[in-house]
Amino acid sequence: KQLDKVQFDTQAIQQLDSAHYLHPFTDHNALAARGARVMVKGDGIYLWDSDGHKILDAMSGLWCVNIGYGRTSMADAVYKQMQTLPFYNSFFNTTNLPAVQLAALLVDVSPPQFNHVFFTGSGSEANDTIVRMVRRYWELMGQSERHVIISRHNAYHGSTIAGVSLGGMAGMHAQGGPMVPGIVHIGQPSYLEGGSGMTPDEFGLVAAGWLEERIRELGPDNVAAFIGEPVQGAGGVIIPPPTYWPEIQRICDKYGILLIADEVICGFGRLGAWFGSTLLGIKPDLIAFAKGVTSGYIPLGGVLVGDRVAAVLTEKGGDFNHGFTYSGHPVACAAALENIRILRDEQLVEKVAQDTGPYLKQKFTALADHPLVGHADSCGFVAGLNLVRRKGATVHGNEVFDGDLGVGMICRGYMFERGIIMRAVGDRMIIAPPLVTTREQIDEMTGKIGAALDDTL
Ligand code: PLP
Numbered sequence: 058k059q060l061d062k063v064q065f066d067t068q069a070i071q072q073l074d075s076a077h078y079l080h081p082f083t084d085h086n087a088l089a090a091r092g093a094r095v096m097v098k099g100d101g102i103y104l105w106d107s108d109g110h111k112i113l114d115a116m117s118g119l120w121c122v123n124i125g126y127g128r129t130s131m132a133d134a135v136y137k138q139m140q141t142l143p144f145y146n147s148f149f150n151t152t153n154l155p156a157v158q159l160a161a162l163l164v165d166v167s168p169p170q171f172n173h174v175f176f177t178g179s180g181s182e183a184n185d186t187i188v189r190m191v192r193r194y195w196e197l198m199g200q201s202e203r204h205v206i207i208s209r210h211n212a213y214h215g216s217t218i219a220g221v222s223l224g225g226m227a228g229m230h231a232q233g234g235p236m237v238p239g240i241v242h243i244g245q246p247s248y249l250e251g252g253s254g255m256t257p258d259e260f261g262l263v264a265a266g267w268l269e270e271r272i273r274e275l276g277p278d279n280v281a282a283f284i285g286e287p288v289q290g291a292g293g294v295i296i297p298p299p300t301y302w303p304e305i306q307r308i309c310d311k312y313g314i315l316l317i318a319d320e321v322i323c324g325f326g327r328l329g330a331w332f333g334s335t336l337l338g339i340k341p342d343l344i345a346f347a348k349g350v351t352s353g354y355i356p357l358g359g360v361l362v363g364d365r366v367a368a369v370l371t372e373k374g375g376d377f378n379h380g381f382t383y384s385g386h387p388v389a390c391a392a393a394l395e396n397i398r399i400l401r402d403e404q405l406v407e408k409v410a411q412d413t414g415p416y417l418k419q420k421f422t423a424l425a426d427h428p429l430v431g432h433a434d435s436c437g438f439v440a441g442l443n444l445v446r447r448k449g450a451t452v453h454g455n456e457v458f459d460g461d462l463g464v465g466m467i468c469r470g471y472m473f474e475r476g477i478i479m480r481a482v483g484d485r486m487i488i489a490p491p492l493v494t495t496r497e498q499i500d501e502m503t504g505k506i507g508a509a510l511d512d513t514l
Contacts, residue, residue: 065107070095081216094473099126102491102498104478113477115488115502120290120322120439121353124399125493131354131395138391147176147385156385159393163350163361166331166397170340173367176359176390178383180321180347181215183358184284187343188219188237189379191282191315194366197373203281206317207271209245213291214284214319214345223284225292241275243267245289246297249432249443253453261298269308282315282342283308287333290322290489293482294441296434302337315342315366321358322439325349326400326492329410329437336437342366352396357389405492409438416496420503421488427510431455438494441487444468444513458484464513471512477505 075089095107102125104112117123124131138155145153160174175190177183188206195203206223208214214223221229222237225245230236244251244267252260272280283305289295309316318341323333327349330336334344342365347358362370370377383389400406408414414437421440425433431445432452444464447456458464465481472479472486480487490502 065095065097067095067107068092070107101125101127102494111476112473113498113502113505115490115506116478116480117489117491118353119348120327120489121348123325123327123349123492124352124396124403124405125491128352128354128399130399131352131392134391134395135355135388138388142387145387146382148380153385153387153390155387155390155394159390160385162394162397163346163359167344167361168332168335168340170342170363170365171344171361172364173362173371174359175362176357176385177347178356178381178386178389179215179358180319180345181217181220181358182381183321183345183347183360184214184223184319185217185219186360186379187284187317187345188223188240190343190360190362190366190370190377191317193374193377194315194369195281197369200278202279204239205275205280206240207268207275207280207283208240208242209285209289209292210242211245211292211295212242212284212286212289212319215321241271243271245292245295246301247293247295248298249452252298257298258300261300262304264297265301265304265308268305269311272308272312272314277312277314280312280314282317284317284319286319286321287323287337287339288328288436288439290439291482293485294434294436294439294487294489296436296439296441297337299337302334302339306339317341317343317345319345321345321347322349322489325352325397326406326409327438327489329406329414331406350396351389351392354396355389355392356383357386357393400492403493409492413492413494413496413499414438417490417494417499420499424503424506424510427507429510429514431457438492439487439489441482441485444484444486460484468509468513471509472506475505475509475512477502477509479506479509 071092074093096104097107098105104114163174164172192204208223210225212225214220219237222240225242246264248257248260318334320332324346328336334341342363344361351357418435421435422433424430429444431443433442445455446458449455465484469481
């Protein structure tokens with residue numbers, strides 16, 4: 058409330074910003090010409106900028122503010138921990154109470170094969186850790202030739218060198234190479250792109266079959282693991298057909314390959330389940346998490362280590378020469394404990410599963426009636442729609458826009474003007490709203506999206 062009275066000099070902030078602050082994933086010159094939008098306050102699912110505009114954040118920041126903005130109990134938890142013990146590490150035979158409590162709580166909310174947690178500061182560090190942990194596992198198993206990790210094109214697994222290498226984003230691989238060796242990519246299970254002439258279920262089996270083909274090409278004895286997001290997020294909310302993940306599991310089991318679920322986005326309720334892998338019917342050996350574990354209030358990530366890997370690391374491993382200053386940071390862990398308490402007490406995951414998730418699906422898929430929308434789908438609280446020039450009789454008959462036109466970015470601009478944040482991945486528009494979003498707010502959201510689509514038309 059006090060912020061309402063503060064007058065911000067937006068231009069002065071923007072000038073300082075462009076003089077000194079190098080933003081991630083940003084063309085600095087283009088931003089300097091435009092001026093960054095200065096966010097100054099958040100409450101529930103809304104943000105306010107320095108000019109007083111109220112904006113509905115349908116992206117939960119970067120897919121992370123699951124409990125919504127402005128939770129004072131989060132601030133209290135962090136304040137209390139900072140006063141008690143702001144930092145101590147868990148290297149060299151020490152530990153700290155919030156980290157221990159959080160590890161036990163994560164084991165409680167995660168699938169049964171998980172009884173161990175390794176903490177990091179971010180999702181990228183979690184995936185970096187996984188690359189080293191998986192290779193260490195196979196070394197300890199006496200099979201160090203098993204070092205290749207298979208990932209997917211267009212996947213996003215982070216911005217550290219191992220994260221970028223695991224990811225399949227061509228634009229990222231093109232900069233700052235060479236990438237980490239021993240990581241290869243197969244196609245993503247995008248029915249819209251690859252499923253012409255097939256049912257979704259048929260396509261799911263075909264797309265999973267690309268994994269088996271690649272394993273055979275590489276030689277099964279050289280393959281360490283397969284990594285994928287249950288539902289691919291930054292790659293464009295790619296919701297795989299129901300046959301895809303069970304077939305991936307079957308193939309991994311057949312060749313003894315470790316299965317890694319990157320749940321940095323999907324974890325902590327995003328899909329209407331604590332973990333997306335449970336929802337999609339797989340039993341991963343390792344899970345990367347971050348974002349929703351603290352709802353982004355403070356940085357924290359980690360790896361849930363399944364019994365198969367943990368047993369080898371703990372019993373045969375000796376020192377695992379890996380860790381970060383902020384592994385198990387007590388303040389971040391205190392924030393996560395409070396965040397998970399909120400998720401549980403307010404039954405936010407159950408609400409998304411049973412009430413608001415199905416309602417979002419109903420309202421969001423109805424947007425496919427708009428002349429500009431070729432297809433719209435959702436899973437829990439992630440959703441995407443495809444902008445098309447002309448609709449065909451089936452989703453594969455749609456006439457798509459010329460990629461150079463940047464229709465997605467144009468549409469995103471109209472969304473911003475209408476006071477809603479939505480993300481554009483090419484011509485696919487995506488949302489991932491806070492899990493606290495109500496039915497009325499879903500109406501408001503889809504109403505604004507419909508109006509911005511009209512503007513774009
Ligand atoms: N993995 C996935 C699936 C992500 O979406 C992200 C971030 O968007 C990461 C990993 C990297 O996480 P961080 O940005 O916390 O390093």
